Amino acid sequence: MKVDIDLEVDVNGEGIFHVNKINSVSTAINHSSGFSQEILSSFSVRLNKLFSKASVKSTAEPLKVIFHDLTGGEEAFELVARFCYNNGRIQITPANTCILYCIAQSMEMTEEISSSPSLIKQAEKSLEGMSYWSWPEILTALKQCQDSYSVSNTLGILDRVLDSLVARITTASDTSPSGSSPEASGYRISFDTKSSLSTKNSYQRAWWFEDLVILNNETMKKLVNKLVSQRVEHVTISRYLFYYLKCKCSDPTSEHKREVIETVIDLLYPLNRYSVSCKALFDVLRLSNSQSLSICCRDRLENMIGSQIDQVTLDSLLISSPARADSLYDVNLFLRILRHFLDSEGRTTFARLKKVGALLDLYMAEVAPDSCLKSSKFVALATALPDVARDSHDAVYRAIDMYLEVHNRLSEEEKLKICSGINYKKLSPEACKHLAQNSKFPSRTAVRALLYQQSKIKSLLQESSCLKSMDGQRRVSSDEEQIVLYAKKLDPSVENEKLKAHLQGMQWRVMELEKACRKMQNQMAKMMKNKTSNSVISRSLPKLCS
Structure with a gap:
């Protein structure tokens, strides 16, 4: 029909x-x-x-x-x-x-x-009656709203579904992998060992993480903002964001990687810095290397890393340079991160500064053998932190020594610029001796190191000549004693004539100071003979004068 x-x-x-x-x-x-x-x-x-x-x-x-x-x-x-x-x-x-x-x-x-x-x-x-819906039913409703995002968002229905979703998240127990939810049969507990993500603390999953990977960028942003407003722990939120990013970017054919990365960074940025894993941020940084992130977004990521750079290890910092770059590692990136660390107001304590100083020394030693690393970049590393970040500059000296070993065609001027990162006052006697005999270093740096050591010796001997009272003197510590003995044994066999003269002059002054000390000893002995037998026994003289 x-x-x-x-x-x-x-x-x-x-x-x-x-x-x-x-x-x-x-x-x-x-x-x-x-x-x-x-x-x-x-x-x-x-x-x-x-x-x-x-x-x-x-x-x-x-x-x-x-x-x-x-x-x-x-x-x-x-x-x-x-x-x-x-x-x-x-x-x-x-x-x-x-x-x-x-x-x-x-x-x-x-x-x-x-x-x-x-x-x-x-x-x-x-x-x-949405409050009575099961978890799977809420997820179904959420997917429908997401498929019709423009309309559902305009009508406010998406917000209503997300509010119900967040209410379930904040009320359900999240303390145990096997803990039951308000509707155990409806919830999908996501704790398992199948994924390599679960082995990393940064990506440790709550029961709802896997279910909410289905969200698109816009819906996910609304969800996270609601979680923040409901005072969900920032640690949990940051872990969800890292997990979401890892899942979304695992597909090599994804055309939206950059958008996802930028969204996650923007959502992480307002969170408490100590609730965001710095190691996981470095994972994001590596992931973003192949993407052209906006300048603002990249700056935010580096800022978050810089504010807690003292929490990472050297391995995290060794990030390969972008394509067509001269050096092996991205030194410019590390320098920017250091600047963010120094700019983090109220958080750069003395102890943290010392940690970063030690980390920088390790980094310099790692990049020093790179034959493509420009001297200007190495100088920037050596001078990146204030002097108080290091108690000793021996590690700086060793890194510079390695750099000069590889870059043996540098001019005298370039070498002097590199050596400007050394505080000679903070070199040990052993490092000074090594520097004085090191032909890779400019002669002026060797002389400067010896002059600082000379002033240190003079200061020690002056202190040793001061009597605490008429019947005693302050003891010279064993460390000071070793410095004086070292100064007497310095090897003057250096090619540069000026350096030889300095060494000889220094030894001559040490001998003069020793004569003065012996004279003081004789004077003290005469004073002691004039004392009565019941006088208090005098204290021993400094070992330097014995």
Whole structure:
């Protein structure tokens, strides 16, 4: 039997619905029910206006309606059609509430046109019972809202679903991998050992992490903002963000990596810095190397790392340089991170500064053998931190020694600039002796090191000559004694004549100081002979003068 078609509806190019005059419908995908053009328009203001404007000149040709980007697509339109044919009745469940609410709003299915309860009102009543929905039902509703993000966000239904979701997260126990949720059968507990992510503290998963990886960027941002507003621990939030990023970027064909990375960085930035794993931030940094992040976003990432750089190890810092760069490691990156560390107001304590100083010494030793590393970059490393960051400059000297060993064609001026990073006052006697005999260093640096050692010896001897009282003197410590003995044994066999003269002059002055000390000893001995036998026994003289 031939069926007369009076309406043809194309929904988003997904399917075509054929409506006939005898109250039946069929689609290109083999759905069928019984409703007509008049029935559809009796429940929808939008359809009523659309059909009333259309004038069908020939009954032989059906009216054609094309919907572009109709909320909910083919599935939603069929639900609306069935609602209309059943005289305004349909079974509304958590599985279809959101999609029905959105399509009803889009099609203007209000009580303005129908005396029976509108689809909007019925869907609204179902939404009011959302607090009783199971976790899987909330996830289904969330997915529907996400698929129709623009409409669901505008209508506020997405916020309502997310609020319900966050309420479950904040009330459910998250303390035990096997702990039950308010609806144990509905929740998917995500603690397992299958994923390598679970072995890293940074990505330790809460029970809800895996379920919410399905979110797109916009929905995920709204979720995180709600978690923050509900005072969920920042540690938990940061771990979710790292887990989300890892899952989203594991697909090498993903075209949205940069967008995901930037979104995660922007959401991590306002969190408490000590709740965000610095090691995990370095993972993000490595992941972003192949992406062209915005300058602002990259600066935020480096700022977060810099504010807690004292918490990492050398391995984290050894990041390869970008393509076509001269050096092996990205020294410029490390210098920027150091600047952020120094700029972190109120957080750069003396103890933290010492840790970063030790870390920088290790880094310099690691990059020094790189034959492509420019001297200007090495100088920048050596002078990056204030002097108080180091008690000793022996490690700086060793790193510079390695650098000069590899870069043996530097000019005298370049070598002097590199050596400007050494504080000669903080070199040990052994390092000074090594420097004095090191032909790789400019002669002026060797002389300067010896001069500082000379002044140190002179200061010690001056201290040793001061008597605490008429019958005693302060002891010279064993460390000071070793410095003096070392000064007497310095090897003057250095090629540079000026350096030889300095060494000889220094030894001569040490001998003069020793003569003065012996003279003081003789004077003290005479004083002691004049004392009575019951005098208090005098204290021993400094070992230097014995």
